[in-house]
Amino acid sequence: MTAEMTGIGVSPGAAYAPVARLAPVPAPPADTGPEPDPAAALARAKTALEAVAADLDDRAEAASGTTADILDAQSMMPRDPALADQIEKALAGGRSTPHAVIEAYGFFRSALEAAGGYLAERAADLDDLRDRTIAVLLGRPMPGLPDPGHPFVLVAKDLAPADTAALDPAKVVAIVTEQGGPTSHTAILAKSMGLPAVVACPAAAALADGTEVLVDGGTGLIVPDPEPGRVRRVLDAEARRNAALEASRGPGRTADGYAVQLLVNLGSQADLAAAAAVDSEGVGLFRTEFLFLDRETAPTVDEQVEAYGQVFAAFSGRKVVVRTLDAGADKPLAFVDHGDEPNPALGVRGIRLARTDAGSSLLDDQLTAIAAAAAKHSAEVWVMAPMVATPGEAAAFADRCRARGLPTAGTMIEVPAAALRASRVLDGCDFASLGTNDLGQYTLAADRMNGALAELLDPWQPALLDLVSLAAEAGREAEKPVGVCGEAASDPLLACVLVGLGVTSLSMAPGAVAAVRAELSTRTLADCAGMAARALHSDDAAEARRAVAAY
Structure with a gap:
């Protein structure tokens, strides 16, 4: 029997089916030299x-x-x-x-x-x-998905968006990739489709077509040729999980009634209708970059008022947390001269763009538009700035918001310095939201898309959870909310850990809300605290997962 394999579980759920591998791309012909024409x-x-x-x-x-x-x-x-x-x-x-x-x-x-x-x-x-x-x-066929004629677990070195988008959930019951990371397109799309998925599992290269495998997208475990009894137990548990998801309704609560706001992340107007239809308490992260990227001129204030107003109208009566423009450096704007940077990943992005005249004007226009749109609708509008590193930046941003009639101003905590000094950061603003994707890569010094470092980018890393704990404790002392809006919030088990650390809200992909709500409803606040303690006392992400699962 082939040994069990582990990767990073990026989309919860369990499935059992034979493997069908994505066909490798044929090698190009030898270089024949200069073309005659x-x-x-x-x-x-x-x-x-x-x-x-x-x-x-x-x-x-x-x-x-x-x-x-x-x-x-x-x-x-x-x-x-x-x-x-x-x-x-x-x-x-x-x-x-x-x-x-x-x-x-x-x-x-x-x-x-x-x-x-x-x-x-x-x-x-x-x-x-x-x-x-x-x-x-x-003249060859374009790369495509296998079709063995029965439901299967798709195994590939990695998946491109075009392949992932073409998946038929009636045929593909789970995804396993050798490469990728928690924030790859495979992870994002699998989660949006509700497909169990495991990435960053190099051992999956040994899985041959037709091998029966049991895949757990929550724990990242892959079991080739499992015993029938084990399959029954896992699939029975999956059926119970699905039934709990169907019954999941209302605000987020632990089993003993502790309130945890469950919110959705929103990245474009194309997702608006589906996100608004989810039974959530609002939007915890409204990414506004879609209005600015891929265009030659900045959007006008009127254009922005219209776009923000559509979101506020769709979430009438609910909270909407707007993140101001997170651009610059690694997301350059065509209408701003960013200059040359030796290390764009650590460059002028987010709130730092406002240090320039052009960036400052963009921020002023954006805040003016958000305030104007908020005044026309009943959504509870909060605003936060990305890439804040110091208490002074947080306070200056909050002052800027209030000067334009936006009363609730906060900061993203995605830089370790902001987490370490969270008590001082919160002195100057009203709330904080932890962006665990960036906070993880900056804490572990590991690029988010470097597959070789995927285990360092796992949101279960205890070092990352230490920083979450520090920020949450600062929030408790200041009596100000501290939420999580990164991918960590969409993992049902990890969501319980975050609540145990003191996080007051969780914002996630819309499709993850029901699973997180159902999991929270089975745990008391004391359970969550116990799970958090287990995770914090672990040496790495894999041990943290095992310790919490065994709790």
């Missing part, structure tokens, strides 16, 4: 790029919400004129057409990896776009 070769390459983009457009049109947004963003990459320019350069340098395409994509992949942060998260996506372009050039 470089202009014609470039034209063929551009035709292939457009075919890839058009295919992604079709997939986006058939999808919705987060999936459609991701595919729309993907389709823009092959159409970037800079990519065609790089192909032209490679052709002029003597490359054959397929290898000119490979070299061009490689150029931009390296640039994204060097940028770090958000852009580094997109570097792996270029590999899939490259493979699709090569397939079109060579």
